[in-house]
Amino acid sequence: MSAEKAEVDFNVAEINKDYERLYGFHTNTDYLKNSKRGVSPDIIREISKIKDEPEWMLKFRLDSLDIFNSMPDPTWMDGSVFDEINYEDLYYYASAGDKKYNDWEDVPEDIKDTFERLGVPEAERKFLAGVSAQFESEVVYHHLQEELEKKGVIFLDFDSGIQKHGDLIRQYIGKLVPQGDNKFAALNSACWSGGSFVYIPPGVKVDIPLQAYFRINAESIGQFERTIIIADKGASVHYIEGCTAPTYSKTAFHTGVIELFAEEDAYLRYTTIQNWSTNVLNLVTQRAIAKKNSTVEWMDGNLGAKTTMKYPAVFLAEPGARGRVVSIGYANKGQRQDAGAKMIHGAPHTTSSITAKSISQNGGRSSYRGLIKVNKGASHVKTDVECDALLLDDFSESDTYPTIDVRERKDVSVMHEATVGKVSDETIYYLKSRGIKEEDALLMVVNGFIQEFTRELPMEYAVELNRLIALEMEGSIG
Amino acid sequence: MNSPLLELKGLCSTVFSEDTDQQIPILKGVDLTIHTGEIHVLMGVNGSGKSSLAHVLMGHPNHQITEGEARFHGKPIQDMESDERARAGMFLAFQYPHTIGGLPVGTFLKAAVEARRSEEVPFRVFKRELDAALDKLGISKEFLGRSLNEGFSGGEKKRNEILQMHLLKPTLAMLDETDSGLDVDALKKVFHDVREYANEDNALLVITHYDRVLDYINPTHVHIMRDGRIVKSGGAELSKRIDEEGFEAVLGVEASV
């Protein structure tokens, strides 16, 4: 047992070395508000005080802390995943700088530096609707284009949201992910810092994706972002969140809570590509509700992290609601991607689809864990699940753990299909016979395998994703 | 006479069978010389080794050269990977081309063209060439957006192979039973396109099971293969005899044993 653990640590160190070379950056940042380690009611009060929060939010946090302390770790995962978390050892709050910047000119140089390294070119920045960048636990740079403001769109960091729209947030927070939903949701509810609050008024269509970049940049920092997105009647929005993290020796910890609300006829898409460094534990609760004739889509890419546990869910609450999840997972050496999706059909005439693609390499382990539930009364339901796993070598692992629970029969159609396999030698030979080198051929097949995901991404993300995968696969042959 | 494009001397090979975990002998001493400007037709019954010969030459991972010599442009190919052979100018139109979901035909073609030329081909240049090839072969552009061979009909797969041949411009193009599974109209069309490709600077090796191909192509050489060897070679007149009399009559009594 201990030998196994030692080996894992060794793997992490080795991966980090690589990561440092590939994209490692560790900007020197002045942590003005480094809070104490560990979590206690006092720390919660301190966080809340610094943020100048209303009383109800402090109470929400303290209640959540009680719940967190009373909950055991989940039992359905291998216990070893949680063994390495030392809750006492984590910083729960860190903030670089004490003001928020409205103008790019005002953003400190080292933070701009980070943006450069993250690969957001100037032209793109201008093109993007607004860059909400979560640097450390707190959003330090926030830019919103004027026309969005004119339309009444709210796109704020979560703290500012609490300050300016507290009453609105209070109606929504914890409605989809109650504080006691799971241990990590409870922890997030107690300690959250950063995240986004987005509100799109009725009928407003935001045709450029709203984007946010997240980073963890201090040792042993737990990042607890909290995001609420509300698309009001007939509104339409695409929110993108991407993560990269620098390299650390100790386990970093990311546990977010994302709640999406799609009102009647709304369209809401949430895209995330997470590429945490391979020492991060990434445990995120993502849940959405879809009202009458609305559509919610989760586009979920998981490349990094030591362990990911993430199961985006859509509750299809009213007739005509549609839910869709397209996800990819890439588990390299020492990594475990435990991801999936949940679709709860709570009303008739609802449809959902899940497409999950996973790739395992160098002993990595990918698991699909999913739930399709059709409640009684939810007739005229159609749901399709497709899980495909690619094993790039003969010692990597793939699991598929779907659960289908159906309690209505009238015109209900549930389909689930899963396949596991390798890239066939014949396919590689075919491509090679056209002059393509073996590693390029393999990359081509892998990119083709995840194309259903990449084609849903804005161009620059798709390009970056393909580049990341090429880096991951470097040296995977011979 | 110019130096040969392909030269095989006493070529022997085995294929690895995954079911039995054994190497099974296939080619048992093949001699064959091909020059540019020639069209060779290789015939033989099923299991005679003709498709294996194509895959041995293209470098299929399960096929191994055990004895003899194979030279392309004067260089031994035994230690070359498939992609190196392709970049050197060999091409094989597969009997069963592979399907690759999520890989658009256009992306694949550009990558292959760049590999063959060992240089990046600007998008505009590639597009011009591709459009020309598509026009010439009468293939709709809609085809490019589809995944490689996914949901293609038998005929479409074969035409895709021929399109690749036109774009990659190999000096030796081998066609492995490209005629199989095609109806008469498709056959006519495909072999018209094959004929279009042949010129003084390249050579074709057309592998077929049926003599009907001979109606559409005028070979300079015809070979008959049996049990891993080329047992009879001749000119176009041989093909006519086969057409009229059949394999067995041409090879003599022992062929039917």
Add this chain to the structure above:
Amino acid sequence: MIQSLQQKKLNELDAIELLRELKKADASHYVSQERMGHVERALELPLPGAPDEAWRRVPLDDLKFDERPIVAPLLETQLDGKIVGTGGGNGAGLPAGLSVARVPGELNGPTYDAFKAFRERYSLLYEQRRRKNKGRANDVRENKFLSFAEALAGDSLFIRSAPDTRHETPLHLSVHNTTAGSVGPAVVCIHVCENSRLSVVVDYQGTESDTVTIPVIKAVVAKGGELRILRTEKISDDSHLFSHEFVLIEEDGKLNSDAVFFGSKATVLEGLYSLMGRNARANVRGLVSVRGKQFSGQKLTMEHNAEHTYSDTVVKTVLYDAAHSVFAGTIKIPAGSRHSEGYETNRNLLLGDDTHADSIPQLEIIENEVKCSHGATMTSTVPEEVYYLMSRGLPEAVAERILVGAFYREILDQMELVNEDAATRTFVATALREETGLELDPSAMI
């Protein structure tokens, strides 16, 4: 059943007493370490449930397991409608090469050696498979019911087909708890020796009210052997059947496993099929038909523990009224089992307004040179298909019946023993008529 324990209840027993009785009853030293280990688990484990994804869905609330008197179920073997095997002395009425013996009562001379050989082979293979398979969080290895049966089923049955003998006519084995209110454990061991072929129909049938039957089948299919086994279940609506099966299949061995289950208050088939040698193959076919408030669960694990192994599992379930079914199927391919193929399909036809169907098809793959897939569907009759038949002039009700009938027939047609064995064919047709009103003409089922 150990005589001195007859009619005792689990809550009246302790481990020391149990072990003493087991040893007393074991003149031939058949009690193994393994079996003694089961005693403790039988007493101390809670009823099966979470975290096991299949068992936690099984309704066990008012089972009152510990309070039931323990009895020996009737174990009877028949060939062509005549009682054969035990009772009338060894081998009575059995063809050459086929033997049936009570364990430990009838173990003597060659039978003892044969049983010993089976035990050794079984233990060795079981240990091999255990080592091959990496532990997973949702592996649940221990089960109170299984341990209960292993520990307390004193009189087990040993069926053996000798090397190179072929037995096409199925041996019928009836496992029947005849005592209302009781719980009956039973263990059956089957050894299909090298290059032999054995056909067995296991009937779990009975009309007694409120019984619990816990049979365990342990089988080894030796090199080149073939086991064809069919289980049929039809017990009363307030009874329970918790059956466990372990089949270990060696090189070139074949398993043809069919099951036709009609549900009860709770019927569970938990099977572990392990392909232990190159070219071992398993075909599993299941038909479950449940109505009223019945429950039926199938938890099947297929392990590919060698290269070039093949498995195909198809389970079809039809649910009427407020019935509940669970299908949990797992395919495991550990590292090194190259060129293996594993397929799994679960199709559910939901016909009742309050039915509840769960499907949990799982894959755990650590080898990339494999072909592996699973699929699950849950539908009612497809409106387009009903429409198509109606457009040909059939009334809607008739169209529905034709489609439901086709759903049954498609899987029944694939069950060799159902089609070969007249008694089984009649049983299935009669049961279907009684349970669902469907008329599947036995002659049409061939």
